[in-house]
Amino acid sequence: MIEFTIWDILRNLLLATRWTVVLSLVSFVGGGIVGLGLLFLRISKRAWLRSLAKYYIELFQGTPLLMQLFIAFFGLGLFGIDVPAWLAAGLALILWSAAFLGEIWRGCVEAIAKGQWEASASLGMGRLQQMRYVILPQAMKIAVPPTVGFSVQVIKGTALTSIIGFVELSKAGTVVTNATFQPFTVYGLVALIYFALCWPLSKSSQILERKLNVAHRNH
């Protein structure tokens, strides 16, 4: 039997960590873009656009991410579309992140006093101008801590994509375990790597929250 050193195990896990990081970034950035679109729909003046975004968010928040991954992976296959695991994983995570980010940001926008909308409207600004120059700059400050906090959920969410065969950190852990028969060591290392990714984010979210609460403006 071949002997595996800790370094052999760790090296393989770290190589797979790249994909966890890439998938997290893609999901977070893509989810952010779609989420911004959802935010605008959610606070639209048209009722049907608001409902549309609301149902989208309820659907994606109300079903397990795992089911969304299965549907993206197997569901599209039923229509003869061959979906590679990385595409299904990226798509499902983007749509899922968007639902949460859109809703987090809606809360931040609605936390801005109504008077800000009224004052900017009475100065003749259109809705997009109000958002861009008055509302979003203020809402963004409130949004930073919960957004950074959510990025931790995204990283942990990528672990589920191992089930549809995307080789990221968790999947690599399974593969390495099958070769080494050292599940405790391998999954222990996997957990440590996740922790090393997530903990700095959680911590910075806390620090940002404290900082932004003290000063309501940046000067």
Place this chain on the structure above:
Amino acid sequence: MSLIEITEVRKSYGANEVLKGINLDVEPGEVIAIIGKSGSGKSTLLRCINGLETISNGSISVAGAQLHDDEVHLKALRLKVGMIFQQFNLFPHLTVGSNVMLSQTVVKKTAKPEAETMARRMLERVGLEQKFDAYPDELSGGQQQRVAIARALAMQPMALLCDEITSALDPELVAEVLAVVRELAAEGMTLLMVTHEMKFARDVCSRVVFMHQGRVHEIGRPEEVFANPQTPELRQFLGVH
């Protein structure tokens, strides 16, 4: 032609009718005080004039710009009439100067240098030119309200709506804001103000409108309205018997 024409304006929230057919024409240069109990519809009327509230019936026009509920019409209307709020509503993330410059550059597409010149001039007019680089939360309430006035003036409106602009101020700060308003009135600015400052209304206004239960209950020159109220409701409101 009157500057502001309010014709048969009605406004309901569900089954609750808060404006029951308001008619009011305002001539250029007039200073009008709208008084009345809370719930009489005076703030709602003011907010209807620049489209912050929609109206259910009737029409409002300011210098030919009609009130319609779409962005193009609203913008045209709001360029003609500025508004000042009880809570100041300055943009807290911007300096005083940027507060006054923002809508000039964004809405009117004025070039930055001209907008700044205008901002400095308007701040000087309200006596705050030295606060150009300060942030709103470094100012007192009275100063913030004066910045709000400068911000509205920088858009060069034909009329100003003032919604209880001294009600959120400490008593000692009321005077500095009223002094600015008094000066505007003297310069011929058309003003519509919802106010509880009866003495100010008496001294400065050309007409006083007393609103009661969604109607213009009594209207006239301040010396008549205050000295000789015709209706029991106004007498009760003014506390004369």
